[in-house]
Amino acid sequence: MQVSIKWLKDYIDFDWSAEELADRFTMAGVPVENVIRADEGLDHVVTGRIEEITPHPDSDHLQICQMNVGGKERIQIITGAQNVAQGQIVPVAMVGAHLPNGMHIKKGKLRGLPSNGMLCSAGELHLDLTKLAEEEKDGIYILPSDTPVGVPAKDVLGLDDVVLEFELTANRGDCFSVLGLVREIAVLTGNEPKWPVIRCEEDDAAKTADLIQTGIEATDLCDRFSVRMVKNVKVAPSPEWMQQRLEGAGIRAINNVVDVTNFVMLELGQPMHAYDYDEITGHTLTARRAKAGENLHTLDDSSRVAKGEELVIADSEHPAGLAGIMGGLESEVTEKTTTVVFEAASFYGPSIRRTARACGLHSEASGRFERGVDVTNTPRALERACQLLQEMGACTVTQGIVDCYPQPKTPVTIDFTAAQINGRLGTELPGSRMVDILTKLGFVIEETGEGRYRATVPSWRNDCTYMEDLSEEVARIYGFDNIAGTTPFGRMMQGRQSARQTFIERIKQILAALGMTEELSFSFTSTELLDKLRVPQESELRRAIPIMNPLTDEAPLVRTCLLTSIMENAVRNFSRKNMDLRLFDVAPVFYPKQLPLTELPEEKTKLVGLITGRRQEVGWNQGNEQVDFYDMKGIVEELFARLGISKYTVEAGEHFALHPGKTACFKKGREVIAVVGELHPEAAENFGIKQKVYLFEMDVETLMKYTAKNFHFSSLPKYPAIARDLAMLVDEDVAAADIERVIAKHGGKHFTGVTLFDVYTGKQVAAGKKSLAFNLTFQSKDRTLKDEEADAAFQQILAAVEQQFHAELRA
Structure with missing residues (x-):
């Protein structure tokens, strides 16, 4: 998020420079990533009047301008621009100026005559050319005739602003608004903010409830859904001051209706959307889940097919927009719009995040909903939007708000003591100081005993639920640099690997010495991979834990089988023409005790290996023989020999992923310690593999149990055999x-x-x-x-x- 200093000063006074404010914000846990100056390169650019203009005696296109720049004497500047005339006021770059385009202005001569500066064009000042008329884009930029002379050009051009670019953490959704940042400044400076008075006049006789109906079907995805209407709308450009505030926040001005919704979103942190009332079928808006196969036609003129999990705002026939992300194209506000429905809602953040990621469609609104908005703010946002549009003389406001709020939010309360917070922070702050800090942040504090308090969390702080959260609030406002550094006390222990970690390292070293390469894989899988590997439908391996917010739709499960990972990597190598592989992986798999999860799953470490392709590296003196079953069996036997696992038996065995008749089980007694074999032909076909692949699978805990703990050595035999x-x-x-x-x-x-x-x-x-x-x-x-x-x-x-x-x- 980014916001201009001017916008912040609309609501609170402070004397800090932009850099000082950025530092104070950052130290208070609201990190500022960058300070952007709109006036960069304009320090020595002033306004000047052309008092006299004459042609250059030695040039047919240069002109000599005698400039009044507010000083006692005129300065001479030679220009090649043809759109200048006597009496015009223009921006003048004085000697020593470093313009935004990198140009350095020095004294010089043009065709033998001195020139002490430069008249500037819009491009040289880095003005937004898209906002200028065609005649203003080329040549010298001509200022209005009533512009004062000799004043900094940045003040006249509206470039005397500084923009703060924030890199906010996901938990601080309240700071994704100007008023949220003003609240922080008020606490840091002690100054009183000038909160805007939000009130509109309901000057239209029509009642909103008679004109439109709303509802929430997906109550688990939408907490609150509110609408308000304005009539007699005049769609036009928004005022210059509003356009400047939006541009400072990185948002392009469109028209007064759309700009108002963006302004309110930035000001209050509540995303909004405006619908053309006449384009809403049935004059009904409902927050519901999309139906699988429905067409989602959004404002970017893209059509998407719904999977049935997305939350949409729908009229009586079809979706009118992707909830919390982007509105629909059919109900877009245009120049023909006369009646507008403003909508403000509170949506379930994880649902918005999943939909935005699946659609590849992230917006300013979705970013705020993902972090959580203030559910109590929707009527206030509607009121503010109507007020702003009404102040422009662009509408009349209907009577009342239609507000669907089935389960009002219960305020969160947190009990704490001053001793608890001091013990956590290593401070000796009195309880009164903590109460003062938290009260300024909007918490309502009740004293429940000596040194004991109960804090009621404000509705905009969704991130505060525990005493530890309150201690963080106290620490960041009190100042981390005011908290004395202490060395943690504790018994010193020598760090070392566990026996299990050492055993795994030993396995890796042995297999690497045997010419195999360790792979690293994600702990995620899919039903499709289990199907390709021929895992039986009744197998426990199919009881995989589903991931609530998977990184990709291709891997929505936590793996129960390591073979899926190594096969996936093998296929990836084959697709890149790497056909000779010797891979192994030592990694955990996870078995849930029950689904859905009520406790942590059982975690086991598995070892798998894969070989395929040529036995020897390509060379003029090497054959082209392919690896076979006995190469893999030899690797396993050598691994066991070096681990000290002996007195095992090898028998023909079976495995769902391996070729029947070409599978062997290594056993200690009746316990299987390893399975070795050729990949089943059906599995190979499923993965699109056309060469022989050999695999082994083991359980690390089982290997560790049978590895030799004590080694006995005997001398070499003296007598012949x-x-x-x-x-x-x-x-x-x-x-x-x-x-x-x-x-x-x-x-x-x-x-x-x-x-x-x-x-x-x-x-x-x-x-x-x-x-x-x-x-x-x-x-x-x-x-x-x-x-x-x-x-x-x-x-x-x-x-x-x-x-x-x-x-x-x-x-």
Whole structure:
């Protein structure tokens, strides 16, 4: 928001410069971002009269002007402008002036004759050319003939103003008005404000209630809806003073009716809208939700299709405007308008914000409704608008206001003690000083005991609900620089990572060392992503928490599954032709205990990984082999090895997002610690992926539970190992992992390991059978093992395998 110093001084007197006022505002918690001077570059520009004008003897287009600029002597200025004449009063840039366009005026000579200044055009003074007649835009700017001579040009041109540009925080909606800022100045200076007397004369016999009907259907989105009417309207330009106030606030003047609504919005902080009464179908205005598919035709001549969630102001047939954002084009006030309906309302801020963001349509009005307006202010705003238009002689005012206010706002009260506020601020202010500050800010204070008080919050301060809010009000007016700085007391503790944080860092380091790249993702998802990932309809993963005000419509849920995030990032990479990926993500997911939420959800940290594309980087000496299931399985096994997770089993498994038959579960006992597999073909098609993608998913808390806490080291073996190969025929559905478990169980005390080194099916193997070949190792720690001992263990293993799997030994 921006406002001119002149406008503020219309309501309160103060002696501070613009810079001092900006500093006081900022230190009081109403930050000023910038001080804009309308007269910048006009310090040495004055008004002057052309007393004599003669042609230059050595030029056919230059003229010599003898100028009266208010001094004892005339000055000579040579100009090439052709629109000047003797007796005219013009702006004169004296020697030493630095004009707004960057020009520096110095003494000089033109064709041998001295020139001590410059006559200025409108463009050189940075005047608003859109407000000037065509003949005033070119050549020297000619001032009215009664303009005094020798006075600063900025005073004559109305450029003697300074504009403060505020960067207000979202909670200070009350300061999005001139009177709100005046209220702050009154507290800071101690001066009494000159509040405008708001009263209009109801000089038209017609009753407003007989001419128009109003109502509120969406009572959760609209607290109050008020209208007032004016007749015999004469649409014309607004007065110069009003145009200057609006321009100082960055708003373009349009006509007296529209300018009045903007003026009241800026002055009182209450957005308004004006409707052409004759264009309101049924002469009815209702605040309701839009119907899905309705056409919203707004003043910017854009048509939008309603989704059914927007709040609109509708007549008896169709929407007449987007509530709190922009009016409708059909009911716009034009030069033909003779009867106007003024509307002022209080809307639910989050609804206005969502609609404005969805439509990409932010306005001065929506910005105020988003921050909250004073619900008690709507009749006052209507009265002010009618008063201003009436003072211009542009209307007559009908009898009464139609005010729909179904649930009047109950004033907020806050109990506090002086000791509470002093304890929070670290001050020793007496309670009377606090009462004085809060009273000046508009709070009504009642003493309920010794040092105990009850504050009734003014209707315009929607941000004050707790004692802490009152302490902030006291602190900012008393002055933060008047509060002594103290060092917080407390026991010093060494900052360190938790065991869980350290474990996660270790996981990241291991996976990065294995050539994978960590991704960072938002904690948001959508039903569409869950559908693409084939999450079953009955799955708990679909019980996601909806976000009240999502950043985008594409991600309205809090994620319950980390796979959606990594797949979304993978697709984004594919769209940019990055086809070789090795990604991992360690991040939280959120499970609600019940919906809607009544307590914080359960938060769990998940680990997911994704690989796809070439196994090696592109190079002249590298092959073009693609990664496969065993690359991903190897990454998981290496991660477990470095975390000290051992004695797990690997079994064929199932997962909704993974390919059946190409999915493995890593287990400790019956608990699954990791799932690895190829992306399901249907999921790949849903995401538009045309290459093999391999994924793993783990729970960090589960990994942490099984990671080794203590490590034991043994010396390298001194004695040689004995190896035996075991090749056998088994049924095709027998898992090698099951055979390895039996081998380990019956291998005896010298058994040290088993490795599957060959799998064969083909012509030399009967149908329904497969050949598996294992390498077995035996080794003693304290002596050289004998072949007879290894053979005995081998026979034990063979007997167990033959018995349990009906295996046949191959020669």
